[in-house]
Each structure stands twice: as C-alpha cells, then as structure tokens.
Amino acid sequence: MKQRYSYCEFCKADVLYDVIEQQSDINICGKTINYMEKIARCRYCHHEIFVMHLMDENIACTNRLLQEKQGKIYVVASYLLQHDPKISALVLQKALYYCQGLFYAFHHTFLFENDAQAWVHGPVYKEIYHAFKQQEKQFFQTEPSLNLEEKEVVDAILRYICCYRGETLQQMTHLEQPWLQTRKELPRNTKTDRIIKKDKIAKFFETIKQRYAMKQPCDIRLYAQDFMNKIHGS
Numbered sequence: 665m666k667q668r669y670s671y672c673e674f675c676k677a678d679v680l681y682d683v684i685e686q687q688s689d690i691n692i693c694g695k696t697i698n699y700m701e702k703i704a705r706c707r708y709c710h711h712e713i714f715v716m717h718l719m720d721e722n723i724a725c726t727n728r729l730l731q732e733k734q735g736k737i738y739v740v741a742s743y744l745l746q747h748d749p750k751i752s753a754l755v756l757q758k759a760l761y762y763c764q765g766l767f768y769a770f771h772h773t774f775l776f777e778n779d780a781q782a783w784v785h786g787p788v789y790k791e792i793y794h795a796f797k798q799q800e801k802q803f804f805q806t807e808p809s810l811n812l813e814e815k816e817v818v819d820a821i822l823r824y825i826c827c828y829r830g831e832t833l834q835q836m837t838h839l840e841q842p843w844l845q846t847r848k849e850l851p852r853n854t855k856t857d858r859i860i861k862k863d864k865i866a867k868f869f870e871t872i873k874q875r876y877a878m879k880q881p882c883d884i885r886l887y888a889q890d891f892m893n894k895i896h897g898s
C-alpha cells in the first residue's frame with residue numbers, strides 16, 4: 665500500500681496522514697450541495713493538513729453532485745459555453761434545441777428532460793435563459809462531463825450550428841414544424857409560454873435525419889448548409 669505523506673505545519677515535517685470522511689455542505693451556483701468531504705489528519709498531532717489530491721477529489725465530487733442536481737441541460741450548456749465562450753444567449757438556446765433534437769434522432773432518447781417553449785425568437789429553455797442572464801459566470805464553473813455519444817452530438821452542433829448568427833438560426837427554427845405547430849395561430853410578436861412537445865421534436869428530427877441520410881451526428885452539416893443555401897439563395 666502506498667504510504668501517505670504530506671507536510672504538517674504543526675509538526676513542521678512531512679508526516680504520515682489518515683484520510684477521514686465527514687458530511688459537509690458547500691454552496692455553489694446558489695445550490696447547497698451535501699457531500700462526504702475527504703480530509704487528511706496528521707497521524708501525530710491530529711491536525712487537519714492540506715493534501716492536493718484530496719482537494720481535487722472533493723472538487724470533482726461536488727461538481728458531479730451539482731450537475732446531478734441541476735440536470736443534464738446545465739452540463740450541455742456549460743460544455744457549449746466552455747467550447748465557444750462568445751456564444752450569445754440566442755445561439756445558446758438554438759444550440760440546446762438542436763442538440764436535443766439531433767440526439768433524439770440518433771439515439772431515440774432525449775439528452776435532457778427540460779421542455780422548450782415557443783417564444784417569439786424561437787425555442788427557449790427558460791431555466792438556461794435565466795441562468796445565463798443572471799449568473800453568467802458561475803454557470804460554467806462546473807466541469808461538464810458528457811459521454812462519447814453525447815459529445816459527438818454536442819460537438820457537431822458547436823461546429824455546424826453555432827457558427828451562424830443567432831438571427832440566422834432564429835430564421836431556421838421559425839421555418840420548422842415544432843415551433844410553427846406549437847404557436848399555430850399566434851401572431852408573430854405575441855409572447856407565449858407554450859411548450860414545444862417532445863414528440864414534435866422527436867418526429868421532426870427523425871424526418872430530418874432520414875431526408876439528409878445522416879449516418880452520424882456531424883452530418884447535420886448537410887442540413888444546416890442546405891438550409892443556409894436556401895435562405896441566401898432566395
């Protein structure tokens with residue numbers, strides 16, 4: 665077994681230490697996280713001592729719990745923001761919407777539980793809208809953990825959707841069925857909190873996947889490019 669030594673400022677020497685776990689609370693992004701904090705105690709004087717890798721483990725643990733508490737949508741939003749820090753609120757919303765739809769098309773399950781609302785400027789996940797507006801910085805403190813399948817989709821959206829301006833993406837969602845069918849008779853500038861039903865998103869993106877014969881998530885570029893050619897050509 666690896667011997668554990670670290671510096672004890674009370675003993676003024678490198679000492680053996682023991683690791684104990686204790687219930688702790690920490691406040692991150694306005695949420696209280698309860699977790700088992702790992703603490704090192706000097707074996708000789710029993711004072712608490714600092715050990716770098718335990719601090720890293722504690723941070724990783726609280727980040728994981730925070731993500732569980734906030735939900736996957738925050739993880740996806742944090743990932744998008746970390747990879748494209750200049751992303752605007754409008755682009756972020758469209759990116760989340762396309763992540764959700766495209767992930768469903770490929771994996772027959774949704775990336776996150778949250779529902780988008782059919783706002784005037786396109787689909788909006790209001791939790792993220794408010795978080796982005798109010799606590800922009802804290803929001804991406806967490807280290808986003810996505811699995812390979814999720815990364816593949818989110819990376820494709822970063823590359824082929826987030827490269828367009830928010831207004832252009834708004835035009836795109838405004839011509840697509842989920843948003844149109846949800847707003848129905850509503851005049852263009854009328855505010856609403858109507859939910860874009862998930863089955864509408866599922867059906868629409870499955871159709872898109874078929875129409876463009878997408879084999880992998882990065883094939884979303886075929887759809888995005890075709891769309892841009894249409895609007896710029898008309």
Ligand SMILES: [Zn+2]
Binds near residue numbers: 673675679708709
């Ligand atoms: Zn000591």
